Amino acid sequence: MAWIAAFEINRRDDRGRPIKAYRVERYEIARDVDGQPIPRYPNRDDSPPKRLRRRETFRTAESAQDRVNEINPKVARGQSPAAQRDAGNRPLSLYAQAWLDGLTGQVKPRVLTDYRANYRRYVAQPLGDRAVASITAADVRRWRAELMEPRPRPAHARPKAMTDAEAESVTLSRSTIKHAFETLRRILDVAVVDGAITANPCASVPRTRATDPDAEPFSARPLGAAEIAAVSDHIGTVQGHPIYGLVVLFTAFTGLRAGELAGLNVGDLMLPTISGSAGSVSVTRTRRAVRGGWETSTPKSTKSRRVVPIDGWLADDLRAYLANDHPHGDPASPDYDANAVLLPGRFGRSEALPEGFWRDDIEPVRNMVLDADAPISAKTGEPDRRYTRPDPHAPATRVAPSSGYKWSVPVNPAGIAKHYLAPALARSVSSMSGGTICGTRSRS
Template sequence: MADIDDRWHRTGPDGTKHRTDRYGQGARWLLRWRDPDGKQRKKSFRRKADAEAYAATVEHGIRSGSYIDPNAGKILVDEWAKKWLDAQAHLAASTYARYETAVNTHILPKWGNVYLSSVKHADVQQWVSSLASSLSGTSVAKVHRVFSLMLGWAVRDGRLARNPAEDIRLPRPSPSEHRYLDHAQVAKLADRCGSYGLIVRFLAYTGLRWGELAALTVGRVDLKRRRVHVAESVTEVNGELVWGTPKTHERRSVPLPRFLVEELASRVNGRPSDALLFTAPQGGVLRVRNFRRAVFDAAVREVGPKGFHPHELRHTAASLAIASGADVKLVQQMLGHKTATMTLDLYGHLFPDRLNEIADRMDSAVRAPNVPQE
């Protein structure tokens, strides 16, 4: 049980009260308790009501197993951020790099010299709102997510009773507008890319991410079955190439149109299975920055659309597949999305509107000769 002591003492023959400042200026009430480890704890308060309220919290925490050491949160966010980042070795290198950038660029300048226990919900809300003046809604959400993950880790470590970054109102992200090329535009852009045109057509008709294309080996291209087996990805992080699994960590099989099979034959037949299908001019991994600088961006400036980048060929692949009659599950499998919901969130507007078709079928069923009419 927690004990509350009055820290006023009678010191004179006339009964005058004298306050000690041993535990802090103006503090009168002293709360003592033993934590779950049996260690003696104490905390002083100005008002008895505050001491009683805190005592109730302590006793409830001890009984329920949710007790938090008052000193556990006395660690600077700067130090905690370093501990948290060190524990994120399980992340993909590109994801880790994004988290590290968010920490160093946005979180530490604001919170680095603040104790974990001093981070308040209202202050986090004000900070998030201020970020919106210089960052897009999507970027603000990403920075907030990193901070919330970091504080959530502190909750699980017993340093905070709750996460002060939860239930924060985020700025509404601006909807991203995807651009899609049609078959004629793909052909025109590929033609302007010269010997690299096959890469443009490959991305536009398979939907592979750039890192998946760059890591694709000859042995994972099955021309007879017209399939590409996506099992690996390579990403450039701070100038270094990092190899790993695809974004969803799952392998998938992607279909090849027959015209691509014909074009790929010379790159596959007679080559070692571990050779890269597409390489840089001097050999080795083809990097997207070099590809854009050497070929792609110049072709885009000539034929458009303005600012078009290689990843938008993945969106193009989705639109062309949907236009050809592919259902959402097939598009999901081709693109390697984790769920069909993700596919619908991104490309649901491209699927044909079949509501009238359904209504017409029900109308026909009702009007059939064997359906009694009122």
């Protein structure tokens, strides 16, 4: 336990009286780097542990007593104030590494990868080298405020020759800032458990609020069955991609998440051969696009492994799709493959096509319209053809053939939403601002 010892210093007050100071003293057992007691006499097997005398000096008796009251409960619990001080002087990066290493085997690999990326991008540079005990709630508030400030577009999302000064300024989304804040909070939780700090400074930082008081909060408006059918029909007939029109219908009336949709194989569908009979789809895996290919994982939780019923009319559409469009979907065909992806992707614009394929052969043929402000060519006297675009209302002259899809990779739900669903919502359904497809969920 700690005690107080008063002593005179070599100074006097205004009346010539000696000034007293107060020393808080205590003994602690000396320990090595592994936490084992260091023997006082190394050559003796029964040697008592070596003890270290710790001293702290205070100007007043009250402050010295406050320190004693703080130290003694810790000593009674077997804690060392000196060890706690040393732990607080360690950098935040040490506790970040301990937290990330402790997640191995506890969370999915992609979740751990996201945590590591959040720490590397948003936490490591401003706070990683700081002593963990020196990080205050004010520091956390300042750090979060800096995340909200505009910054140059990242290097991977702009031309290589463009500098930061030339790049467009962008701001991080609120969800990105939230994930960065949660990463820092969980790292500091480890420091609290280890005794490096007494409280997590993130706990006193309030949640962010919208800065524009006139901004209306987002409110999703689910589409009705007729509206979903209109969107699907527009994708199939006007945009010329009937397979992706079926994808929209399937997603809307099964409620599968994006990763679950991409994770489906042909064998996951259970469709009776009788026309009009209801079917079902088994959800057992997820896929997401990563650099260099696709990553296969398990669903979000145990309850996410489920069997979803399919209405009879949708089951009929899927039966026709497997028999007429999918190269490996017909159970009666020798090419049937239960492990083939159920819904295919597309060849990218800059992607090399397989031998024997031409871009004009795999794309739909659509009616083109000319912009009203298209310039006239000085040579030909005709409008510049670069200002032509597909007619957003006229049906396609020829839809994309099924052979033009990339059946070796799954459908990319993000690409469907951006290139097919969003234009169809804008054209085929009136007053669709903020509309969402009923039953869909975007996160896997």
